[in-house]
Amino acid sequence: MNSLETAIELREAGHLEKAQSLLLELVKQEPANPSVWYQCAWVHDVLELEKEAVPFYEKALELGLADDEKQGALLGLGSTYRTLGMYDQAQSLFEKAIEEFPDRNEYRVFYAMVLYNQQNFNEAMSILLKQLAQTSTDPGIQTYKKAITFYSENLDRIWD
Secondary structure, three states: OOHHHHHHHHHHOOOHHHHHHHHHHHHHHOOOOHHHHHHHHHHHHHOOOHHHHHHHHHHHHHHOOOHHHHHHHHHHHHHHHHHOOOHHHHHHHHHHHHHHOOOOHHHHHHHHHHHHHOOOHHHHHHHHHHHHHHHOOOHHHHHOHHHHHHHHOOOOOOOO
16 A cells, blocks of 8 residues: 555544645655645645645646546535635636536535625525435425426516
8 A cells, every 4th residue: 555545544534633744745755746735635624724725725736636536626625715715716616617527516516605605695595406406316305396496596586
């Protein structure tokens, strides 16, 4: 097992400080390895060190990640931007992520959270209602899927 795999196992086992220490060392040893930067960002996020996670996410994406890791890094960075109040950066990142990976529904949900933070309540609610209608397997939601989808675009409409 290589050092990166060890660090991932440490993180997954909850040994966050050990994983962080190993990953910070790996960043120095393998500065061109985007996976190392991504895992380092991830462990900082889990440790609730969001500000410290940002440059690791950004560098990982700059260096180029394989699609599965890239998708995780985009979500992690966008969510981190949002929690730091960097709403414009989060919005831009999620818009690009949705365009690049349109089948990843989680991007739309996190994008809706950003819109909420930007006081764009109608669009945020509309996105969430559409996601609920499209992805829920709940029988009651599916029974009313057509109505939920319709109302997602007509939240402020009042019928006389």
